[in-house]
Structures are given as structure tokens and as C-alpha cells.
Amino acid sequence: MDTVLARTIVESLARHVIAHADELTRLDQAIGDGDHGLNMKRGFEAVLGELDALAAGDTGALFSGVGRTLVMKVGGASGPLYGTLFMQLGKGWPAALDAAALHACCKAAVEAVAARGKSQTGQKTMLDVLMPVVGRLEGDEDAGALRSHAAACAQATIPMEAQRGRASFLKERSIGHMDPGARSSQLMIEAVCDVLEQTR
Numbered sequence: 622m623d624t625v626l627a628r629t630i631v632e633s634l635a636r637h638v639i640a641h642a643d644e645l646t647r648l649d650q651a652i653g654d655g656d657h658g659l660n661m662k663r664g665f666e667a668v669l670g671e672l673d674a675l676a677a678g679d680t681g682a683l684f685s686g687v688g689r690t691l692v693m694k695v696g697g698a699s700g701p702l703y704g705t706l707f708m709q710l711g712k713g714w715p716a717a718l719d720a721a722a723l724h725a726c727c728k729a730a731v732e733a734v735a736a737r738g739k740s741q742t743g744q745k746t747m748l749d750v751l752m753p754v755v756g757r758l759e760g761d762e763d764a765g766a767l768r769s770h771a772a773a774c775a776q777a778t779i780p781m782e783a784q785r786g787r788a789s790f791l792k793e794r795s796i797g798h799m800d801p802g803a804r805s806s807q808l809m810i811e812a813v814c815d816v817l818e819q820t821r
Contacts, residue, residue, distance in 0.1 A: 628676040634812035635665035648801040652788040657801040664695035685711025709733040724758040744784040747802035764814035775807040
């Protein structure tokens with residue numbers, strides 16, 4: 622993946638998240654602080670505003686820069702978590718990219734998010750989308766299959782009881798609502814898959 626493609630991916634996922642900010646807000650109003658959409662919009666608008674500078678280096682530097690911007694601009698828990706995801710992607714981005722290297726890099730990035738949030742799958746968080754989708758990178762699934770799997774994983778958070786974040790205070794009342802972080806993670810994966818399909 623060259624920097625041109627990486628920039629296209631970052632721009633696409635930023636615009637996709639921004640376009641769904643109101644939906645993310647509604648999801649977060651149900652079980653959280655109600656600010657996830659606004660926070661994500663602010664962060665990715667900052668990414669778009671700095672994209673020329675962020676993309677001046679190689680792909681690893683681009684992803685690291687995106688992560689730093691999200692940490693600085695996105696409030697709540699999402700900024701540090703998504704910032705960690707992108708910074709670890711940038712730190713570990715392989716010089717020679719193949720399927721095995723991509724899987725290892727993405728797996729390390731998601732594990733860094735899990736460590737930062739002290740969370741695991743099954744707790745109604747963004748990890749319930751990120752972990753299983755990264756697991757599928759070990760196989761030869763195409764972008765369409767990954768997109769569908771991410772959507773199914775986000776839907777699967779609806780019957781879960783939240784065990785992390787403000788939603789966990791609601792206990793069983795968190796059941797019946799999609800996790801906002803799972804949805805924003807799904808949106809990012811969806812955008813990446815769209816770009817990859819268009820560039821094939």
C-alpha cells in the first residue's frame with residue numbers, strides 16, 4: 622500500500638464517520654454520554670484539515686499522524702482508543718506488505734487498543750468489531766466479506782450487556798442498543814473496504 626492509497630483510505634473513512642455523526646450521537650445518547658458522534662466528527666475534521674501534512678511522509682507516518690490528531694482532538698474514551706489504534710498501525714506498518722504482515726500489524730494495533738481500554742471481546746465495545754474482523758485477515762476473504770462481517774459484529778452488540786465505559790453503569794438497561802464504538806469501528810472498516818474494492 623503506497624501513501625497515495627493510504628491517504629485515500631484515511632480521507633474516505635474520515636468522511637464516512639463524519640457523515641454518520643448524528644447516528645453515532647443517537648446511539649451514544651441511549652447508553653452513554655451522547656457525545657460520540659460530535660467527538661468523532663471533530664477529530665476526523667481535524668484529520669482532513671491536516672491531511673496534506675500528514676501524508677507528506679510514508680504510510681506509517683501517515684497513520685501515526687492520524688492517531689496523534691485523534692488523541693488531541695477527540696474527547697472521551699474514543700480519542701485515546703482510536704488514537705492508539707492508528708499510532709500502533711503506523712509504528713508497526715511493514716516495509717514489505719503481504720497478507721501475513723498486514724494481519725500481524727493490524728492484530729498488534731487492536732491488541733494495543735484492548736490493553737489501553739483494559740477490555741476484551743464480549744464486553745460491548747469497539748473490540749467486538751475490530752477483533753473478529755482482524756481475525757478474518759488471516760484468511761483470503763475479500764473486502765465485501767469483511768464489510769459484511771463487520772456489520773454483523775456491530776449488530777451482535779445489541780443484545781449484549783455493557784461491561785465497560787459509561788454504558789456499564791446501566792447494566793441490563795444497556796441491552797437492546799448497539800454500542801456506538803462498535804458502530805464507528807464498523808463505519809471505518811466499511812470505508813476501507815469500499816476503497817479497496819474501487820481500486821482493484
